[in-house]
Amino acid sequence: MNFLSLFVGIPVAMMLGLLVAANLKQIRTVMATGASLLLGLAVTTVIMYLGERTNGNTAEMLFQADMVWFAPLNIHYAVGVDGISVAMLLLSAIIVFTGTFASWRMNMLQKEYFMWFCLLSTGVFGFFISVDLFTMFMFYEVALIPMYLLIGVWGSGRKEYAAMKLTLMLMGGSAFLLVGILGIYFHSAPAGGTYTMNLLEIAGYHIPEAAQRLFFPLTFVGFGVLGALFPFHTWSPDGHASAPTAVSMLHAGVLMKLGGYGCFRVAIYLMPEAAKELSWIFIILTGISVVYGAYSAIVQKDLKYINAYSSVSHCGLVLFAILMLNQTAITGAVLQMLSHGLMTALFFALIGMIYSRTHTRMITEMGGLMRIVPFLGVCYVIAGLASLGLPGLSGFVAEMTVFVGSFEHADVFHRVMTIIAATSIVITAVYILRVVGKLLYGSVVNPVHLTLKDATWDERFAVICLIIAVAGIGLAPLWISDMINGSVLPVIGKLGL
Structure with a gap:
């Protein structure tokens, strides 16, 4: 197999290394080494991909590899990447790397925690490199399962309730998704042909429109549950609020992106006629997600719940843009996945650091932190901006x-919905500035907070890496925008636009 399989192999090797680690120092060494290798591999993949495109390689998927896995159903371990996959791999590697250092001082069952963390990372990376529908679905499930234990054991607050709610709702979405995938599979070949799970092969056929109308909603909702699609979003705030810091980072920063990526890669790409016909229904639902999430964030007093509802709004915007079915909007959706992944990971990292010092997440119980912990305060302002x-x-x-x-x-419908969704910008500014004002400025509410210490070296390192990434996309977006643009074109061609 080719080097893409290393994205799955390295986290598996990290789990094996953790099994034999005898103390906390060895656990940290395994995690830091593995996370660094993943980040280096992701950066190398970006460079290689851009090099191939510069040299005129116009293949839809690059670095493909294929191995028969289960011949009777024509299931293959098939991998490959385009510009969107490469961007998602880079995002995932950054979050895993920074999440490792954000968990550097984890003090309970460190080995077990990091093993589940690595398994979650395995599923995420495997999902983004998969070209076979079955392989993609398998890695999707591998990414979801560890969340129950990571929240239920290492979480805080109503962690058992949040873990069970998240698991049940996401498994419900998986049931829809499985039916949708099987429907696609059994319509993946002309009469007498061989059924296939390969995305590129299915895209070369034409799934009958009657079948598309049936399986498009199932597939879109199945992935959309993970992307916080209204009204299936209710697991998200509780899950975010109860998860430990690094898990919140990976959950909001990467795991929710599986939903948007799947909606685009599977539902839109393989069933374009149904997408054009039924998109208006989901545009309304995602528009509600965008505005509802922003309004809900305003009334929250818990820092994690504020960021959780903000994630519902921002991830709703991803699905909203995908459903607009044009090149500019879909490119924006992928940029939004990258941007939200980085900035929400930054938010959750900072919230975890503040909570570890103040032992509260309620903004009414904090104030004046800017002059007490100036590094964390400045970074929180940057994340808010x-x-x-x-x-x-x-x-x-x-x-x-x-x-x-x-x-x-x-047309009027799309423009009205765009204007409604754009109001979320104003609402977001309101709750961000409100939180910054109450949290960081004014008088100190609790005198005990006057003795707080600022960020440690590992916390500073994780936060600075995320800020550099956020600023890097903001100041130099063209290279990544061009990379994404080229990968959107095959889907636009299928849509006939």
Whole structure:
């Protein structure tokens, strides 16, 4: 197999290394080494991909490898990447790397925690490199299962309730998704042909429109549950709020992106006629997610719940842009996945660091932290500015591309829905500035907080890496935008637009 399999192999090797690790120092060494290798591999993949495109390689998927896995059903272990996959691999590697250092001082069952963390990472990376539907679904499930234990054992607050709610709702989405995938499989070949799970082969056929109308909603909802599609989003705030810091980072930063990526790669790409016919229904639902999530964040007082509802809004914007079915909006959706992944990981990392010092997440119980922990305060302001779309940071580039692409539609429905979704920008500014004002400025509410210490070296390292990534996309977005653009074109061609 080719080097893409290393994205799965390295986390598995990390789990084996953790099994034989005898103390905390060895556990940290295994995690730091493995996370660094993954980040280096992701950066190398980006460079190689850009090099291949520069040299004129126009293949839809690069670095493909294929191995028969279960011949009777024509299931293969098939991998390959395009510009969107490469961007998602880079995002995942950054979050795993920074999440490792955000968990550096984990003090309970460290070995077990990091093993489940590695298994979650295995599923995420495997999902993004898969070209076979069965392999993709398998890695999707591998990514979901560890969440129950990571929240239920290492979480806080109503962790058992949140873990069970998340698991049940996501497994319900998986049931829809499985039916959708089987429907696609049994319509993947002309009469007398061999059924296939390969995405590229299925895209070369034409699934009958009657079948598309049946299986498109099932597939879109199946993936959409993980992307916080209204009204299936209710697992998300509780799950975010109860998860430990690094798990919240990986959960909101990467895991929720599996939903948007799957909706685009499977539902839209393989069933374009149904997408054009039924998209208006899901545009309404995602529009509700965008506005509802933002309004809900305003009334929250718990820092994690504020960021969790903000994630519902921002991930709703990803699905909203994908459903606009044009090149600019879909490119914006992928940029939004990258931007939200980085900035929400930054938010959750900072919230975890603040909580570990103050032992509270309620903004009414904090105040004046800027002069007590200035490093964490400044970083929180930067994360807030990225979230509300300040030019020069990733949020502005992503949201501007989404709304410009959405407004390209000349009909009244799409433009009205775009205007409604755009109101979330104002709402986001309100709750971000409100939280920054109450949390960081004013008088100190609790005198005990006057003795708090600022960030440690490992916390600073994790946070600075994320800020560099957020600023990097905001200041130099063209290279990644061009990389994504080229990979959107095959889907646009299938849509006939």
